[in-house]
Amino acid sequence: MTRRTLLITGASSGIGAATALMAAPDHDLALHWNANATGIEDVAAQARRAGARVTTIRADLSDPAHVEDLFAAFDRDHDRLDGLINNAGVVDAAAPVVDFTADRVARMVAINLTAPILVAAGAAARMARGGAIVNISSAAARFGSPGQYVDYAATKGGLEVFSKGLAQELAPRGIRVNAVRPGIIATDIHAKGGQPDRIDRLGPTVPMGRAGTAEEVAHAILWLLGDQASYVTDTVLDVSGGR
Ligand code: NAP
Numbered sequence: 001m002t003r004r005t006l007l008i009t010g011a012s013s014g015i016g017a018a019t020a021l022m023a024a025p026d027h028d029l030a031l032h033w034n035a036n037a038t039g040i041e042d043v044a045a046q047a048r049r050a051g052a053r054v055t056t057i058r059a060d061l062s063d064p065a066h067v068e069d070l071f072a073a074f075d076r077d078h079d080r081l082d083g084l085i086n087n088a089g090v091v092d093a094a095a096p097v098v099d100f101t102a103d104r105v106a107r108m109v110a111i112n113l114t115a116p117i118l119v120a121a122g123a124a125a126r127m128a129r130g131g132a133i134v135n136i137s138s139a140a141a142r143f144g145s146p147g148q149y150v151d152y153a154a155t156k157g158g159l160e161v162f163s164k165g166l167a168q169e170l171a172p173r174g175i176r177v178n179a180v181r182p183g184i185i186a187t188d189i190h191a192k193g194g195q196p197d198r199i200d201r202l203g204p205t206v207p208m209g210r211a212g213t214a215e216e217v218a219h220a221i222l223w224l225l226g227d228q229a230s231y232v233t234d235t236v237l238d239v240s241g242g243r
Contacts (some may be wrong), residue, residue, distance in 0.1 A: 003028050003053075005080050006225070009061070009119060010088030012039035014187030017083055019221050022159035024050035026061065030074050030081075032057045032088065061088055061115035062107050071122040083225045087136040088114040088157075090191035094148045104150050117162055120177075123156035123165070130174030130231035132225045135163045139183045139240045149193070157179075160236055167234035176233035178224045183240025184211045207242030 003027045010016040012033035020031055024047035030048070033040035044054045046133060055077040059070040089112045092104055110165070120133055137160050140153035160179050167177035184206060192196035203211035221237045223229055 001079075004082035005030065006083040006085065007074065007081060007123060008032065008085040008087060009116075010034075011043055012036035014189060015182065015214045015221075016080045016085065016087040017043045019087070019218040019232050021082075022215065022222055024048075024052040024054075028053040028078070030055050030057060032059060032070060034058060034088070039141070046201045048237055051134050061119075064110055064114040064118050066120040067115055067122060067230065070119070071126075074126075074166075075081070080224075081123055081126040082108070082129070083130045084120065084133045085132065085136070085200055085221055085225070086119055086123075088115070089136065089189075090136075091145050091149050091152050091189055096147055097150050107147070108149075108151045108155055111123065113154065113158045113162075117158055120162070120166060124170055124173075124175060127173070131176075133163075133166070133170075133175065133177045134221050134224050135159050135177070135179040136221075136224055137163070137179045137181045137236065139181050139243060142182060163236070164214060164234055171233055176224075178229075178232060178234070180220050180224065181216060181236055181238045182212065182217045182239060183243045185214060185217055185239075187214055188209045198212040206240070207241075210241065212227070212239060212241055237241045 007030045008020050009015050009032040011020045011031035020043050030050045031119040042058050044056050047054045057070055057073045059066040100185050138156040142159050145153040163179040184202050185201050199211045218240050
């Protein structure tokens with residue numbers, strides 16, 4: 001059987017990296033990254049050892065115009081696309097809304113909402129045989145993240161609404177679209193947002209008493225992408241330990 005090809009944005013660390021490694025035995029992979037060269041080299045090398053044909057694509061998605069470059073690079077090496085994991089994303093420093101700047105909000109919206117919309121559009125245009133898209137939202141879309149990063153929560157809420165509309169639009173073409181809503185997951189994103197202790201602080205407050213792992217989210221993503229979820233579209237799956 002022909003191996004399916006997945007495009008994963010933000011595959012250089014965390015949830016994207018875990019998903020790439022879990023998918024590698026059964027898929028060919030186009031792995032997107034931006035700043036973390038060591039991370040993507042490591043993920044690509046491990047994925048190749050697991051049997052995947054792997055290409056890596058660098059694009060800074062804080063400028064959504066770079067989405068075109070991402071797909072130009074994809075098209076040079078791949079002639080099919082079966083699945084997209086729309087995963088690249090950022091938080092910013094915890095701050096009340098009254099302290100937000102235009103630059104902060106513009107960057108957040110560009111990376112977490114504009115770019116994923118354009119990446120999904122580019123992916124859908126290439127899914128000639130049908131396919132599946134998983135958009136990575138956040139439990140923040142349910143909570144709003146007051147005093148922390150309401151702008152982040154708003155982009156994830158927007159991504160969920162986009163996901164719903166896209167699922168309806170693409171269903172007749174045999175493309176399923178779903179979202180995953182991770183809760184508190186142990187990755188570097190918290191330290192990047194200036195809160196390296198966030199997992200230790202908040203993990204015990206989760207009903208299940210701990211933070212989740214990137215692999216636990218990857219399992220949910222790959223289930224939604226795969227044939228076992230063949231009748232699942234336009235849904236949001238919480239992977240949040242009951243939070
Ligand atoms: P992570 O380890 O920090 O990974 C984020 C990824 O996004 C990295 O591969 C990074 O690439 C990429 N990225 C960041 N800025 C970018 C930019 N300007 N252009 C292109 N790519 C960029 O964090 P993670 O926790 O795995 O996050 C993955 C997704 O899960 C995000 O959408 C996040 O919002 C969501 N999420 C995470 C949690 C959590 O608790 N961890 C909870 C809910 C939702 P480079 O490092 O190579 O630049």
